[in-house]
Each structure stands twice: as C-alpha cells, then as structure tokens.
Amino acid sequence: MIAPANHRPADYSPKTALQKKLINRPRDVVTESLEGLALAYPNLLNIAYAPPVVWRKDAPVKGKVALISGSGSGHEPLNTGYVGRGMLDAACPGGLFTSPTPDQYVAAMHAVEGGAGALFITKNYTGGLLNMGMAKEMAEDEGFRVQTVLVNDDVAQNDPENRRAMGATVLVEKIAGAAAEESRPLDHVAAIAQQVADQARSMGLALTGCTSPRIGYPTFELPADEFELGVGIHGERGRQRRMLASADAMTEMMLEPIIQDLGLTEGDNVLALVSGLGATPLQELFIVFRHLHHSLAQRGIPVIRQLVGNYITSLDMAGCTITLLKLTPELTRLWDAPVHTAALHW
Amino acid sequence: MIAPANHRPADYSPKTALQKKLINRPRDVVTESLEGLALAYPNLLNIAYAPPVVWRKDAPVKGKVALISGSGSGHEPLNTGYVGRGMLDAACPGGLFTSPTPDQYVAAMHAVEGGAGALFITKNYTGGLLNMGMAKEMAEDEGFRVQTVLVNDDVAQNDPENRRAMGATVLVEKIAGAAAEESRPLDHVAAIAQQVADQARSMGLALTGCTSPRIGYPTFELPADEFELGVGIHGERGRQRRMLASADAMTEMMLEPIIQDLGLTEGDNVLALVSGLGATPLQELFIVFRHLHHSLAQRGIPVIRQLVGNYITSLDMAGCTITLLKLTPELTRLWDAPVHTAALHW
Amino acid sequence: MTRDVTLEQMQHWLLHYADQIEQEQATLTRLDAAIGDADHGVNMQHGAEKMRAKINDLTDCHDIDVFLRTIAMTLISSIGGAAGPLYGVFFLRASKEAGPGDVISLDRLAQMFQVGLESIQQRGHARLGDKTMVDALAPAVEALRLATDAGQSTTEALAVASEAAEAGMLATIDMEAKKGRASYLGPRSIGHQDPGATSAYLLVASAAATLGN
Amino acid sequence: MTRDVTLEQMQHWLLHYADQIEQEQATLTRLDAAIGDADHGVNMQHGAEKMRAKINDLTDCHDIDVFLRTIAMTLISSIGGAAGPLYGVFFLRASKEAGPGDVISLDRLAQMFQVGLESIQQRGHARLGDKTMVDALAPAVEALRLATDAGQSTTEALAVASEAAEAGMLATIDMEAKKGRASYLGPRSIGHQDPGATSAYLLVASAAATLGN
Ligand SMILES: Nc1ncnc2c1ncn2[C@@H]1O[C@H](COP(=O)(O)OP(=O)(O)O)[C@@H](O)[C@H]1O
C-alpha cells in the first residue's frame, strides 16, 4: 500500500462501470480519435501513429518556416484542428493531458521541415518544456535549425514563471502561421510569435470537473452552487472556489486580472477569444462575450477581433476561458490573413 | 392544484438555486446570446430583436431566392450560425426549444426577399408546421412568393408523418443555399431542397438529459449505466433506454436503421454528419465517425463527404446524432460550393 | 336571469386566465418536461404577459370580435411552439363567430367554443384521445352545448363545462400520445398529464370564474 | 560479502519496477487526479509496458551503460508529461556514470543515483521541499551514500535508501507544491501525497527488492 484509498464517487467501479462517453476501450481513445480525424479530413491532413504526428498534406513547403506544436490530447480542436495552410505545419498529440514525447517532434520535423528551420510552440508546463527541450536538442543534433516561443498567458498564477499556457496558444499559432506563410525568416517568425505570447493573457473558470476516460470519474466534484476560478485546461481545480454568480459577474472576475496584468488602457485595441471548455453550449459563450465586449468598450478598449466557440478545451468540462491580445496593426493584419485548417477557416 | 407535485432533483430550489451555467437572468438568455452573436460577427450578420431575426449583411440579394429557416433556440449553431453567403439569408430564433412565431418569418421576409421569392425550410414539428404555415399565408397575403420544404429525417419514429427534423436540416440549408446562390428559380431551389430532405435520415442518442435555463433541472435523469436511443434535439427522452455499450456498438445501433430506411446499397455514395448534442467532446465524435466510416465501407457504401462537430445541438446534452445523405454528383457539387457563415465556411 | 356575456366580462376572463397561467407556469413546464420539451409554461407565460399588456392598452375597443382578434394575434406572435398557433386560431375563429358588438348570448358563446375547437382540430389534426388540448376542450364544448340547450344559466353552463374540461385533462394521464411532441415517446408517454390539456382546462375554468352572472 | 551489482540484477530491478507500476497505476493516477491532471499512473504504465518489452528484446546486451541508455530512451519516448523526461535523464546520466561492463560496485551504484538525481534537478529546477519526485529521491540518495560509505551490504544499503524514499514520499503530503502541475493549486496542494514522489519511491523500493545479495 503506497497510499490510503481515497474517496471515489459511490457508483464508480473500475471493473464494471461503463462511462457516459462515446468511446471503446479507454486506452484506444487517442488513437481512434486520430483515425476519425484522418478520415474526416482526407484532403487536408496526413496522420502517422508511431509516433503520433498530424501534418499538412502539402508539407514540406519549400522555403517556409515550419510551425510545430504539441500538447496532450483532450484539448481538441487544439492542436490537430489548427494544422493547415496559414497555421501549423504539424501537431504532435500526446496521451490524454500528457505532453507528447520528444520523438514525436523529431518525426514531425522530418515530415514538414522545408529548409527554413522550424518554430516550436512551447507551452509553459514542466512536461511541455522538458519534452520540447529534448526534441530541440535532438533535432539540432541532426542539423535542423529550431527556435522556440514560450506561451504562458494564464494570469491565475501570480508567479510568471509558473504561468500555464492557455488560449494564447491558438493566437500564437494563427499569427505566427500567417507570418511563416509570407516566407519570413525563422528569426522574424519567432519574434512575431513571442510578441503575441507576450501581449496575451488568459483566465478560466470551471462549473464542473472533467472526466478522463482513462480513470472514469471526475477530477473534482463541485457543490451545486460553487465554481472554480482560475482553472487550467487539464481538469485541475482552480486557485479558489467561489459562489456561483451571474455570467456578467463571473466574466468580470476573469476580465479584471487580465486587464490589470496586460496593463490595457483607453485606446488599446484588443482581440478577444472566448473558448468553451468542452461541455458549455455556444449560447452561453455568446453571453460571456457580450459582457466582455461591453465591459471593455466602457473602459475605452474596443474589441476589434474575436473568436467565440470551442477552441481550447478540457475534455467534458463545463466553463470557459477568456484570452485578450493587445493588437497592433501588423498583428491584426496577420490575424486577418487566410487560414485553412479543420477548426479555423477564413 | 392542477397537478400533483412531481419529483425534482433534491438540491433544486427555483428561488435560490443558481444554475451551473454562464447566464444572467434565465429569461434573458436568448436575447443576450443574440447580442453576443451580433457583436462577434459584425461584418456578417444583422440582428433585430422585436421580433428576433438574424440576416445576412448583404441581403436582399437581387434576383436570388431567399432561404429562411427558423427553430427554437438551444440548437446553436443551428440556425443563426448558418446565415451567410451560400446558405441561409435569414434565421428566426425562437425561445428555448420553442418554434418561432409567424411574425418573425414575415419580418425576415421583408429584410431579405430579393424579388425571386423565398423558400421556407420547415422542420416537421407541430409548432414548426403551424407557425410557418401561418407565416406563409401572411407573406402570400402581402404578395410574396413562398415555397416550403419539409424536413423529417428522424428514423427513430416509425410513423413517417411523425418524423422529427434533425441533422438533415443543416444539409438542406447548405445545398439549397448553394442552389439559390446560382440564381436558380424558386421551383428549382425548392426541388433540390426536397430531394436532400427525402434522401437524408438521422438518428440520435443521449448519454444525459439537458437543462433548460428556464427550468434549471434536467429534462430527465439517466442511471449511470444507461443511455437513451432515438432521441430528438429538444431534451426529450428517446424511444428506448438501453445499457451503455462501446462507441462502435452504439454507433451501429444508430446506423443500422438509417441504412435500412434509406435503402442504401453497395455502390451508393453518402455524406455523413456526426453532430454532438452540446456537451460531447470533439474527440468522441471522431471515434463515432471512425466506426461509421469503416462500417459503411465494409458494406461497400463509401462516405465521400463528411462533417464532424457540433452542428445541431440540444443545449448541454451529452450524446450525438448521425445523419446520412445519399449523394448524387449534383448534390456533391452543391455541397462543395463555397459557403461563408459563422459555423460553416469553405 | 340574463344569459348574455359582455365584452367587459371577456376582458376579465382573459386577465384572469393570464393570472392563472402565471401562477401555474412552473407546473405547466414541469408537465412538458416529462413528455415534451419543458417549455409550455414558459411559452404560455410569455403569451399571458403580452395579452395582459394588450388588454390594458385596448381602452377604446367596443367590439368583441375586434377584441378577440387582437387577443388571437397577440397570442400567435408571442407564444410560439405548437400551443401558440392553436390557441391563436381558436380565438381567431371565435372572433369571427362573435361578430361586432359588446355583448353576445350564451348560445353564441357555446358556438364560439365549438368553432374554435374545430379550427384547432383542422390545423392540428388531433382527435379525441390523442393526448392533446383537444381532450380537455372537446368535453367542455359538448357540456357547454348541452347545458346551454337545456336552458341553464351562464354560470351553471360554464361550471359543467369546466368540470368536463378537468375530467378530460385528467383523462390524458392514461392516454398514449398520438400528436405533438409527446407522441415521440410512444407508450412511454402514458402516465403523464398533457401540458396543453392542462392549460386548456385553465382557459375554461377561467371562463367559468368570470363569465357567469 | 560482494557488494557488486550485475547487469542481470539491473534487468530484474526494472522488470520488478514495471510490475510495481502496473500494480499501482490506479493509485498513482488517483494521486495525480487530486493535485494534477490524473495521468501519472497512465503515463508510467505506458512506460512500464514499453520498458518490459525492451528488456525482453535486449538479449544480446552486455554493458550496463548500453542497457540503461536504452531504458532511458524508451522511457523518454513513451511516458511523456513531466515524469518521462525526468526519469529519462535520470537513467541517461546514470548510464554514463556506470560505463561499460556487466557489473558495477555498490559505490558506483550510489554514485549513479547521485548524478541521476542531479540531472533531474538540473532539468526540473526542483529543490527539496517543492513536493516532487526529488523529495523521495534525495533522501534515498543520501541514505544510500551514507550506508555505502559505512560499509553496509548492498541489501542493507538499499533497504535504508528505500526507507528514506518512503519517508520522503510521505513527507510530501504536508508540503505546498512549488514545481509541476500541483503548484497551480498553491496552498490547496497541501494534504495530498505527490504522485511523482510515489513512483520514485517505487523505483527505489524495487532496487532494494532486486539488487541485494
Ligand atoms: N397537433 C396538435 N393538436 C392539438 N394540440 C396539440 C397538437 N400538438 C401539440 N398540441 C398541444 O400542445 C401542447 C404543447 O405545447 P407547447 O409545449 O407550447 O409546444 P411545443 O410542443 O412546440 O413545445 C401539447 O401538450 C398538446 O396539448
């Protein structure tokens, strides 16, 4: 016995309980989901399974910096849904909530590098940093040029070193993707990516926990009248539990620290991303966006670009995250540039 | 007392219970969500509130048949997310799960009719038929030309007269929208729309009930090891309760009656829509699509077009619906035609 | 004993009905949650609010047909769902039957209910026993006709109509739904009272409470 | 009394460890569910499966450094998350310290644990008390060094190392996490045993169960 038996939901039995999920064997979830993705986007995506890599059908694009991103599975459409023209060249899906391994990035590198080097989009998690760090060393040993951008936008963490990557990941991938598509050199693409990462901040809240199919019971249970403020996208609890409030009030609780931390002031233009965490209807996300838009307008900070929907999720968690990016005309232009992926298209 | 007090969840109190939803006052959900939608798509959509209508910014398009659809709210992105070039001219959002009123359609007519008449996409529900029927009479009284297409694709109902409209709605709207964009006359557009409706069938399953913000407790409670087979998109229970099974087995239970009813045989090409009901992660939908694709391939029925995601939902219900459309080269061509809406874009 | 019904009484009827709906809206919705889509109370409440506002605005209306037509249009443009158009055509057809003037006979009232019910059935194709509002309205219409023909007072006639509506409403519990959303459940609809039959009973009960003399 | 450790023993050590992980994977995941993301057991189990397969394949390996290097690469490419690279660098660095040949001294083993721990700390920047695997490994490394220097047998030395690892693992319960995913919870991480410290204890306990003589 290495640990005492903890509380588990009363009706949970690891042997017999079938989960309320559309899955076959829990251990096959990631692979089978990738197979479905491949079948759904036959003209857009190539997919390999050992190790798992998803990449653009038209890669390698000669002379273009390759954008490579990875993350645990369970955040869909991140990152597999962002592979395609104008965004990522390859995504490396890990296990459920598990940072992918270095060999995945190296395999991605071989599949998509077009002679202009690669930008690795690194999410600030111990696992993300360590695995990508190793991958970079391995790729460089093979003679590839690699730069990284560090995404750490979560203002729920006071210590900047400890800030998790959240919605800014999507914005970095889109904008750096547009820059790469313009055939800019690796240095430029990396600099733009880092600018986006530096000018974006996020905060999330959860109304429920989420259930990983590998364990079959929720990561946490919340009383009917409470929510978790300051959650990440891995089913973790947040920084604090609070009493439920109106959408407007809860939006304000997320918005305030973001504005503070970004130092937004009257006249700044922003891009807003409101993403559901997986089980929240679109309807509610628009209600959150409505208040966010009004509240920022009242402070003289117009939202001039936005994305509202499920863009970075945490399995079947109810709740949402908010991300704001301080725009410049150049970032706005790159945001508006065409993109052609499974989840983002214009 | 007109009825005995029924069972309600123990922790439900209509006065004090705050719901696990991102909403303000329950009665404002529909309006505030539309306000958020308007703010999120300022270049695409016009929105009026009394009565509620969402329409293309570039409408009326002269000489083009106007496509108008309506449904209760809570099915987002249906139908507001399908307004735009290549699809709907206007959508009329009703209350939560409530068919919109005739005056909404008449107002939509005034906003978007471009001189070539209008096609009303009628979902086969008592409320849908009656309200649209009245709207048609009123519009014709004002001198407009109106035709209707009846969508009733749900094979869970044995009596065809009683078949609900499900995912075929999305397919009808896309394909008829493409036909209208080609400036075809009203008769042609109506005929194409009816062909799609006639050649499409659907079936759904629910892993959980859903909670309308107007009542605050779920429409039904399911034991941990059961699901509802043959549900609609209004939180109703299905035709039967079954024991949970693997995704492959549950997919087969939906697929079989659809194939039977459509009379699909070897060599037929189909379009498949796998839509989440609101609280089901994308990951699981791809697992369902994977099996569907394989199972049809084994029968010699290739899936040559597909859509996997949240396209027609039922608030925060977990589960999915499957829709198959028997394709012709012409329908495939129209499906592939460009579309530019909030929820569908290519 | 006059058996006439005045416009003023009709206004009281529908204000009373609006109150009843507001009071019972949670129950109506709960009934609809069991076999429908949990919106009947919400929809009817929306209609009740608009109807009350309309009646309070309509100060210079002197004809029952104009009044009822306005009610019909108000309900049609505010309730939605299945119930909106059905209650709408009930009042629309009843308004035609009433004709102009600010008073009608009990006989005419019975006739209005009769043709109102008919147009609900024309639009919705529901028959007795299909577990819909028709199951509350049809017995009420018949009772009202019989009592009227038997020379009973408005109060008496509407009281028996209300009792018949209540019995019809309760009878829906054991029925299997053949029309409307509850029919999707097939045999699983048995054992639940129909929400529309319940709101229809309230309409007749309100008439009994306000139109008598 | 020989204090040598052979390649064959090392193979048994890691096969034993793989068994332990498989047996305790639900517990490791449950611990991670409380303060992390509920995947530590799943990740380690994946690594254990691959490691076992690799050891069974590796029939013609005669050098401890090659063996441990292969284990390192296998863990790095199969565990993922934070634990994969950290256990990976532990074995990578230990392999360099071991050098070629199929037998090493206890002193060398103690040294391997020492430098393995150092490279975990170089990569992860965790210090004692940060509520990580370091809190189980560091006391074990120290106990192993002391016992080795004191001339104890391999069995004795690894037994005290295992006890120290267990005590270190249990000590994480009262710590506030400063590194890794649990640190996101701040003070709310207190009261829970660290999953990585638990799998690290199992690694040392397996060594004690297999490397003695
Ligand atoms: N075809 C029909 N004929 C008569 N009444 C009907 C018919 N369909 C439904 N109803 C009535 O409407 C009621 C439901 O109304 P409501 O919940 O407001 O609309 P919806 O079913 O569209 O959600 C049912 O309880 C039933 O009494």
Ligand SMILES: Nc1ncnc2c1ncn2[C@@H]1O[C@H](COP(=O)(O)OP(=O)(O)O)[C@@H](O)[C@H]1O
């Ligand atoms: N910076 C670090 N240094 C040392 N150990 C760490 C560090 N970060 C995390 N860990 C260890 O890793 C364990 C979690 O591993 P795992 O759950 O597999 O990865 P992840 O946290 O990426 O999901 C923690 O319990 C902790 O012991």
Ligand SMILES: [Mg+2]
């Ligand atoms: Mg993890």
Ligand SMILES: [Mg+2]
């Ligand atoms: Mg309804």
Ligand SMILES: [Mg+2]
């Ligand atoms: Mg209803």
Ligand SMILES: [Mg+2]
């Ligand atoms: Mg973990």
